[in-house]
Structure formats: structure tokens, C-alpha cells
Amino acid sequence: MPKPQAVISVICAIALSTALAAQPKPRARDLGVPFDGVPGPNNAITDVKGVEVGHTTLISGDGSLKVGVGPVRTGVTAVLPRGKNSTDAVFAAWFTLNGNGEMTGTTWVEDSGFLDGPVMITNTHSVGVVRDAVIGWKVRNGHPDMEGYWWSLPVVAETWDGYLNDINGFHVKPEDAIHALDSAHSGPVEEGSVGGGTGMICNQFKGGIGTSSRVLDAKDGGYTVGVLVQCNYGSRDELRVAGVPVGREIPEHKAYEQDQDTGSIIVVVATDAPLIPTQLKRVARRVSLGLGRDGSYSGDGSGDIFIAFSTANGGAVAAKGAHPINVLTNDALDPIFLATVRATEEAVINAMVAAGTMTGINNHKVIGLPHDKLREVLKEYNRLAK
């Protein structure tokens, strides 16, 4: 049974979501940030059919509390490639730009070419609890079976939220992971200080979850590419928004005294294009180029780990012997590569735009990217779209 605190947090999260739904927050495009390419209907990873996203957001206590008790500013995000009711795997591959982070389950993704279950994202010190909880969730849902002959190697990633969250209090519980899974849904995705992104910091502004998507031209196959980031990396000075040196123009109120590229970023790329793992690894590697556009130099302290999957070829993992699959020719990859770069570039900015100012442990305060100031700077550089 969940502990009272967690229940409250969950209720709180649901309440917050409802509130957010009632009053939609502007996204980067709404503020006039110019991005290239055509997004899907939700401009979200869920534009790739079948993909569901769920968050558990844990916020409690004020900034004066003590280590081990709180304050709590953390959570769990679940990305389910085929939704929570499917046990079918997807072709997948991963890539590390800088390895100061964790993504469990990747040795088997690498060798099998499959992602068999959700991608979970949480804080650095809660990867274990989330990992084992995913196995428990699978067992309860009949996969692996009760005889225990199957095994599971869940994919769980993290970024570090200890500047705002009592990370050594280990506040994420198994039921929080399961709630993220069970509440996953298609459609619009909550962004900013939600789920695993609750306590994150990005370019010294408040960061968190961001998402974006691109739909390819019909002549390029009409595929969709969706990206979701848990954004916790970056120095203020290097931040570029649509190429504009926004970070340097808004130097105030940096989270840390030193303007290092600390933190990390986890990126999930989904597509319905029929790609095999060799190709998906190349897609995952393109995430670096999107981060490059935003100014990242991927500091030593950053865990910049990316995973890409294709929802095409359902049933491939369960097929017996030699069986047919669909594959896109390498010659047709360029629009997918470009869509990945663009959606990554935008998802990071979306995360910052959505996340408001937050105060956490030791009364640390991290400001949200100020919307008006962002528009001013873009205008100054003749890059305001509207």
C-alpha cells in the first residue's frame, strides 16, 4: 500500500495536471520562437501513434526542511512505446554523448536491437527503485510469467535534482513508478516541472520535461518523429535559442554561482518509420546536433544519454524463425535525421518555457526562463516569429 505522503503527492500531481489542462501554458512557438519543420498535432512525442507518456510528480515541503525529510521536488516519467497495454517490443538503439549518467537496460537494447518495455526517467538516486518496480509491474501484468522463466532488463534513466530536491531522502517509491506507468496516455504531454523533470535545471533556468515532433513530407514517407527530453544540462552563457545568444542576454539569477555545464539530459526519440537498430543508433546520435544548436558543449558532469525506437514492425520480437519486416532504405534517412535535430532543438526550449520558478532544498531558488525577456531578445536579433 502506498504511504500517505506518496498518495498526497500523486493526488497533488493529478490536481496540478488538471489545473494545467484548464489553463494551457504557452509553448516556445506560442512565444514566437522560430523553429523549422512541421510539427504533429500535439507537437509531442505522442504524435507517434501508440506512444504514451505518464508522469508522477512529487512536490511537498518548503525550502527549510532537512535532508531525509524533504523538501521533495522529484518524480518519475514513463514513456511507453506502444502504450501501457502492449507487451510487444520495438526496435531500438541508444547513444551516449557524455556518460556521467545512467540508463539501465542498454546492454540488451544494444545487442538485441529491441526495447522491451517502457523508458523510465527519474532522479539519479531513485533509478534502482524504479527499475525493480517496472519488473514488479510486468510480473503483475503477466510478463514475465509467474513461473519466472522470463526476465526483464528495464530501461531507467536519470538526471540529478539534488539542488532542489532532498535526493538522499530517497522519496521515490515503487508505487510512484507504477503510477507513472498506469497513468500514461496519448495526446498532449505535460511539460516543465513534472514527472522525472520536477526538480531539474537547464542552462541555469528551471528545466524539466519538454517534447516536440515533426511530420515528414508525403514524398519522404510522411513519417512522424517525436522527441521527449528530461532537461537538466547546460551553462547560461552558451544557451542559444533559434541561434540567438539568449543566455548571454539574460545573465541574471543563475542557479549556481559557477556557470558550468553541469546536470544532464535524457532524450527519447520515437518514430513510426520502419528503422532497424543500426539506423536507430544513427538517429540517436543526431540528438547531439540538436543540442549543439541550443549551445550545449556537454560538460564533464553531464549525463547526456539518448535512446531511439521505431513503432513500426509490431510483433517482430515474438516472431518465430525467419520472418518479414519492413525497413527504410538508408537513402531515405535524411529527413528523419533532420527532423530529429529540429525536434530535439525545440523540445529543450519547450522544457524551459514550461517550467516556472521553483524553490527547493536549502531555499535554493531557480528562476523560470522569463517569457517577456525571451521575446525581447529574439526581437532584438530579428528572430521573433510573431
Add this chain to the structure above:
Amino acid sequence: MPKPQAVISVICAIALSTALAAQPKPRARDLGVPFDGVPGPNNAITDVKGVEVGHTTLISGDGSLKVGVGPVRTGVTAVLPRGKNSTDAVFAAWFTLNGNGEMTGTTWVEDSGFLDGPVMITNTHSVGVVRDAVIGWKVRNGHPDMEGYWWSLPVVAETWDGYLNDINGFHVKPEDAIHALDSAHSGPVEEGSVGGGTGMICNQFKGGIGTSSRVLDAKDGGYTVGVLVQCNYGSRDELRVAGVPVGREIPEHKAYEQDQDTGSIIVVVATDAPLIPTQLKRVARRVSLGLGRDGSYSGDGSGDIFIAFSTANGGAVAAKGAHPINVLTNDALDPIFLATVRATEEAVINAMVAAGTMTGINNHKVIGLPHDKLREVLKEYNRLAK
């Protein structure tokens, strides 16, 4: 506070250890298996100065019990490169021969070149609990500090014991991980059905933990190479002992009906030779050749993951700016490569020799490698050393 069952398990483990110490079991060499090269005083990974090993062995219930309750045939093994009282890191690298397994923490080992903490080995479904427990143990020992500004990415590996153990009962608890850490010691290492290896199966015989070491000639630097395996892989038919087709000569009582190379093997290689990560990755890759000598073909279902570290260059991770370290020239690596191959070859056989017959969940029974029969076969092939 630990739960009663776990306390009993720990007590049980201690009692078992004591019993084992009182009545030393023969090892492969004692049975006349011929191996090349000169082992260290304990023929164990602990022959590398500073390395400590601890086990928590969890055995309870008989074969008739139900999923979720037991029987319990599992545990945790901890390998501490510089002992449990050091917070100093070691240069390290890892390699995957087949990726159907888990070793957390490896993206940062890969990029930093350091292993900062213990290597833990447990069952597949308990990696998470052990991982987070290691962080808790570090926090309590002042690393990372109480402000939470440091983070930790523990290295935890696994093999699957669900044929004997109620793996979906999640019987490993945080205190079991901590006991393995706190009880780690230098000197002789318990082998067979202990620690993480408690419920493992190797070449369809009972498997588990095995270890071995080699000491290089003075002209080659006099370095020590130590290997520890958690051995859970292999088909009976392919098993070779000192090149002799032992598996095919002892076809009786296979654990599974099908003689597949299922299971996995985790291998830890330690050395005091001053190697940098580039070189340690090459050492880790040589583990494959040792397994090749034992007949492995590394089946699709196997998680064959290896990590190698060097205890030389203490203080390197904490040094500031440019600082001196010692490095062995590449030209001098051959004896270390050969020692790695030989110690791996022997550690696997040691694991099987040490592990006796065990009955577990659903009354599954796995026989220990019969010592007399092993000697007979070796003699038949003119390979019995004594």
C-alpha cells in the same frame, strides 16, 4: 530496521561462512585439473592487494513453496577494489561479449575511465534495490556528502537465478547489499553457491562464484591479475575443462531439458599493474578468450559482461589539474592478457567445483559437478595433473 527474514538470512550466511572456513572444500587444482601459470597465495581476486570481497547468501524454504514466498536461493556479492574503507576510485573499463544482462554504472565507467565504488553482483530482478542501497551506504559513510552535491552511479550486475530461486519474490533487501559490503574482506574468497552466485547454474551443473589469480614473472613486472566470476552460463555439451570435453563425457542430469547456452556470466578482473582505461578495456575483452577455452559460445540468452580495474594510481580521481600517474607500456601487456585468459578459464571451473547439488523452486534440482567423475574423465584424456 531489517526484516526478520533478512536477519535470519544474514545470520545463516555468517554461519555458513564459518562452517565453510572450518572445512575447506577442494578447488579445481586440488582435483588435478591442470592450469597454466602461477597463482597468487589465495588463487583469488583478493591476491590483488586492497581488493576485498563480501557475500550475503540468502537460503530459506524448501522446493515446495510458492512464488512470492520462497524458496529463496539468492544473494549479493560485493567486490571492493580498494576495500570497504576507501573512497578512492580506480581506473576501469568494461566490455560486453553478449548483452542479455545488466551492469549499471557502465556509461560513466566508460567515459570517466574510473570505477568509483564497489562492483555488486546479484540476481536479475534485484539490481535496483542493490543499486540504491549502495548510494545509501555511501551517503551514510559520508560519500556523497550530506548536502547532496555529489552523485553516485553504482555498478551493479546480475545473472538470473529464477530456476532455483523465487526471483519474482524480490527477496534481496537493502540490508543484504549493505551486509555484503560491510562483511567484505581480503584473503580467501568463498566460492560456489554463495553471495550473488547462490542460485546459479553453469554448463547445466550447479554454478555460482569462482575466483582465480596469476602472478607475473618479475621480468614482466611481477604484477598480479585476479578474476572473480558469477557463473551462470553454458551448455553441457560444449563444456571443456583444460581442453578436455568433460561436458560431453558427463551428460547426465542436465538442469534444463534443452542444452542451451542460457544464463549469463559476470566477470570482474583486478590488477595492480598500472593500466589506463584504454588498456583495461583490452584486458576486459580477453575474458572472452578464457571463456572460449572453457567452451562457451555465448548464447543469445546470456549476459556476458566484464569489468576490469587497476588498483595502481591511488588518488588519481581526486587529483587537481595536471598530475602524474604511472602507465605500463603497451609492449608489456601480453603477460597481463595471458594471465587474464588463464585466470578466467580457471575461475569458471572453480565455481563449478565448489558448488554442490541444490534443490530450489518447483523442486528443481541441479547437480554439482561430480569430482570423481571429473578426475576420471581428465585421466582418460591424459590430462590429470595429480
Add this chain to the structure above:
Amino acid sequence: MPKPQAVISVICAIALSTALAAQPKPRARDLGVPFDGVPGPNNAITDVKGVEVGHTTLISGDGSLKVGVGPVRTGVTAVLPRGKNSTDAVFAAWFTLNGNGEMTGTTWVEDSGFLDGPVMITNTHSVGVVRDAVIGWKVRNGHPDMEGYWWSLPVVAETWDGYLNDINGFHVKPEDAIHALDSAHSGPVEEGSVGGGTGMICNQFKGGIGTSSRVLDAKDGGYTVGVLVQCNYGSRDELRVAGVPVGREIPEHKAYEQDQDTGSIIVVVATDAPLIPTQLKRVARRVSLGLGRDGSYSGDGSGDIFIAFSTANGGAVAAKGAHPINVLTNDALDPIFLATVRATEEAVINAMVAAGTMTGINNHKVIGLPHDKLREVLKEYNRLAK
């Protein structure tokens, strides 16, 4: 126009081939070496339908000649996945066990997942001339086209024959590469001191080209796996034949004073099983286990580089957009892995069995593995098959 020397060499090679065909040499199996599994009709890589192999063998001058003039003990071997008349690519992947060697073209094999052309093998200092010659050969055969809009990244590998061959005399010429390509054929493959393997040394015996194959059971899909090696690695002491310490039992006449694992081995694995690149990389990695069975420890000076390809899915590289291919389920890979290990193990022994004693530069003499002595040793260890 070819230079006279090269023409003579080519004629010489053809004459040698004819002589060899007239008087078939015994292979390892013929001598009673026991190997597991069922080979194809030629026990050669050409048992995989479509695969063709061609050699150019360059032998001239006696041991007294000078650097830059001769003696010449070298050549080129070509492996054509779909034969010399096809321009269709194959799915492929590669793996390096130890990197002290060269295989050009591998970055594109890695990323594209295709091998688009032959695998060429020659000596270390002739990789360049062979590489560019392959492009010339493709241009002349209309691929890439005369507009030059296509490019080519040939795969050319090497091992070092400078102990017998005047390697710094650069005796391999473009026409030698082209002859190897144009003379490629299906059916039996010449082994020993031929083609790229002409001047090679293996376990301090004369080495060179070796090959072997396995045919899977119908229940496992009935696929064929073929292996070809250019074998130039290994220490005498570590050599095992069918698990028997043959090297230590025949310590006489080592090529070098020091018994190091110098040299290198290039291994090509072919199969008609419908594998995608992710799977072929796993196949390539299994070559290590076959070498492990033969006693390799992959010394620092060794270039142990392997490439694996699948002849299934013809036309995949040229297909447009999304197109169907066949893929084998991962669950069915084990017999292919095992076949790869076994065929590798045998191909190396075949290379040594086929290669007779040779004298080269500076009157260096390298003895062939003595057949009678090999049989004696196998018998002593109760491992002689007939």
C-alpha cells in the same frame, strides 16, 4: 599493363593452383583432428551460396635477396559475398578483438549495415594499393558510374608478412588485386601459403589461409555458416588443437626466438541466414570464442579483426523507401553462434595443416605443422578421430 614480374607471379600462381588441384592436400579432419558439427560439401566459406574466393600468390626470389628487390612471399585474397559479377551489397558488421591491424571501409559498414563489394586481404604495407585497385575495378565494371557521382569505400584487411616477405619492397601491384577478384570462384578454396596468406606465420608454424563451414540442422533453419581466415597470430605454447596442448608438445623450430602472440588474424564469416547488422555484429564477436578454443590470448601486437555478412536479402541496398526484408528471430541465433565458433576453430587449424615449410627474406625459415607429429600428440591425449 602489368609489369613482367607480376605477370610471372600470376602465371606462377595459376600454375601452383593447378598443381594443388591435381594433388589434393589433406586437411585437419583428414588427419584425424576431431571437430564438432556438420560441415558443408567443401568445408569452406564457399559453401554459402554465392560466395566466391580468389587468390593471387606472389612467390619469387630466394632467401638471399635484398630489401626492395625480394624475396617476394605475399599476395592478395578476395572474398566476394555474391560473386564477382554482382554489384549487390550484403548486410554486414565487424568486430575488433585486438586492433593492431587494418580493415579499411569499416566505418561505413558500421553505419550503413552493408558491405558493398569484396573483402580483400593482403599484407600490411599493401593495403593502399589494393584499396584503390578495387575502386578502379568497380569503375571499369560500371560501379560507380562514369560520372563519378558514386563513391566506394573498399574493405581491405591485412596481416604482416615481413618475416618472410620483403614487405617494404611493396611488391603487390593493382593488377594483383584485380587478378584475385577476376579469378574468384565458388567450390573448393585453396588453403595455406596462398593469396594474402602466402607469407604468414601462425602459432610459430607456417600459417596462411584456412576455411571451414557448418550446416545447421533443418530444425534450426538449415542455414550454412562459412569462415575464412588469414592466420598470422599466436604463440606456440598456447596452441590447442581440439583442446589438446599441441603447441607445447611440439616445441621445436619456433619461427621467432621469443614465443609471443605476434602477428594477426583476419576472419571473414559468411552465412545465408537472414541476419540484420545488429545480429551480424554478434556473430563477428563469436569469432573470439573460436580463437579462444585454439588457445589465442590476442597479444598486443595482433590485429584480430573480423567481419561477418549475410547473403540473404538480395537487393536490400538498392530498394527504394520502405521495403520488406527477412530477419531471423534472436531466439534462433544460438546454432549460428555455435557454428561460427566451431568453423573458426577449424579454419585456423586448416590453415596450419595446409601450409608447408617456407624460407624467405634473410633466409628466415618457418616450418609447417608436422602432420605425423600432430597425429601422435592427438593420440597421446585420446583425441585422434581416426
Add this chain to the structure above:
Amino acid sequence: MPKPQAVISVICAIALSTALAAQPKPRARDLGVPFDGVPGPNNAITDVKGVEVGHTTLISGDGSLKVGVGPVRTGVTAVLPRGKNSTDAVFAAWFTLNGNGEMTGTTWVEDSGFLDGPVMITNTHSVGVVRDAVIGWKVRNGHPDMEGYWWSLPVVAETWDGYLNDINGFHVKPEDAIHALDSAHSGPVEEGSVGGGTGMICNQFKGGIGTSSRVLDAKDGGYTVGVLVQCNYGSRDELRVAGVPVGREIPEHKAYEQDQDTGSIIVVVATDAPLIPTQLKRVARRVSLGLGRDGSYSGDGSGDIFIAFSTANGGAVAAKGAHPINVLTNDALDPIFLATVRATEEAVINAMVAAGTMTGINNHKVIGLPHDKLREVLKEYNRLAK
């Protein structure tokens, strides 16, 4: 003896160099492109002490000539980490962003951790001739020795110049490679349509060789990071200069009808910071982020291959046994990472700024980036530095 054509080409190249020296071309900074960080005295890879660069530029024939005869628009560039008179190796590592290209010698760079010789860059179809020529050059300079006991695995990379150059005419000869080596020098580096970059195209403008450097603050160690690119990649639409969408603002006169990211980019990163290979691999990976800033999405047809080396720790490859080297702590890498990103970003723009309009095979014409228009666009976006 060099053939007359090559001699003329070399003379021509020298004449061109002289002309260029007499009338210095503006670089990107001179045109007012704003870049961050402090460059070294030459803003070139040669700012890293010891590094020398040499070019052989081959230009002959007009656009009307035929395949196999010309026109010739190609060459060779040599980067010598410790200059042409040193046989000492440097620590090195490499990384592939997209593998549709060649860099020979990298398997041994990867495993040894050393680059033992120059980095050569030429056209795609001349990699072989340059590779073997480097061995010949080493032999003549006493490395490897005349007994042939050493071997050499040269590093040679390429990009494709077949749109302007008669690439299938194989116009690069051994003496062209040797001239690039022998004429290498410290100090200013020629940029644009020189050396291996002679016939290259970048973002559909004329491309070629570019270079840049950064000097770190004294508090960060005062190290220098230098970058040299052979730039042949990119789509016009995606080109950003200092974040400004310059490519879209200058849509005229694209080289190809389709605005794909074809071509490739080879990047060499040099530093005097004492980095070991693990760290240098991380540096090489950061090149991606610099290309990201310039708008690259690394198309399927691109060979984006990077190598990084450190000139510190002279003598390390030749040292015997365990020996001391200097290493920078990982905590101090961030300024080096950032310098790599910035110098890469600038080197690409420098290549385009330096390369003027060129006409080549089939009268293909590629325009140089128009300087005035570049300044106009930067001004329009409020990014003109002066």
C-alpha cells in the same frame, strides 16, 4: 621520380601559396563574424606547439576535359602532431558522427591509444595511394627500420570531390603525399581550396580546409586547442553562421540541384593539454556539437569522422615498463570541451570564407560564400561584430 604533371601541380601549388602569402585573405573574424573565446596567435591548429601542416594542391585542366584525363581539382593535406622530423607518437582517439567515409588506421588508434604518424586527408579514391606512400616515407626516414620488423598503420582520411575533380582519374600520386609531408610547417595555415580540400563543397558553397584555435585561461591551465577541418558537408538551408540562418538568406547558386547534406567532414583536434585516450575520445565527440552550431544534421551520405590528439607526454610510446605520464583531471575538461566546440564552429566558417568560386569537371561551378552578402545578413540579424 615524379611525373611531369605532378611536378607542375606541385610547382603550381607553391606558386599559389606564395601568391596567397603575399595577399592575405580575410578570415571569418575579419569579416565581422562573432565567435566566442580567445584564439591563439595564428587562430590555427598550429598554435598547438609542434603541430605542422602541409598541403599539396593539384589543379590543372579546365572544365571541358574528360574523365581519366582531368580536370584535376584535388590534393593532399598532412597534419603532423609533432612535426615532420619527429617519430614520437601522441595519445589519440577518434569518433564517427556518420560513417559514410574513411579514416584508415583507426582500429589501432582505438586500441593502442596512440597516433603514430601524421593524419593525411585527401579525396575518397586516393586514400590507398596516400596510405602506402606514408609507409614508404617512414621507411625512407628510418621508421620502420630496414629489416622490416616494424609495421605501420597510417591514418588517412578523405572526403569526395568528384563534383569538381576527375576523381576516377586517380590523379594523386605517392609523391604528392610525400610533398605534403615534407612541406609541412608551423605558423599560419593555408585555408580554402588547398590540399585535400581543393575540390570540396560545404553547405553548397565552395569548401575545403579551415582551421581555428582557442587558448584557455591561465586558471584553466592555459592550454591550447586547435582544430583543422576538411569541409565538404552540409545543406544550404541549414547553414547557420554564429547562429544566424545565413544559408537560407543566401539561397542562390546552390552547387547541387537537391539541397541535401551530402559530402563529408574530416576534423582533426590537437591540444597540448595532457589528456589520455579516454579523454581524447570525449574531445573528439564534442566536434559534433560544433557542427551542430553550424546547422549540420549529418546526412546519410556524409563521412563525419574526427580524430583528437594530445602533444603532451612526449616519449610515452617508447617508454619501457611502467613509466610516469601527466594526466589532466576529468574535472578540468570543461574548458577544453568548450574550446573544441568553438574552434570547430569557427574552422568550418573559415573554410568557406577562404574558398573562392571554382569551376571543375563537366563545367560544374561552385560559388564561394560571398563576403559582402555574409556581412549584410549578419547585420540584419544584429550579429555583425565590426
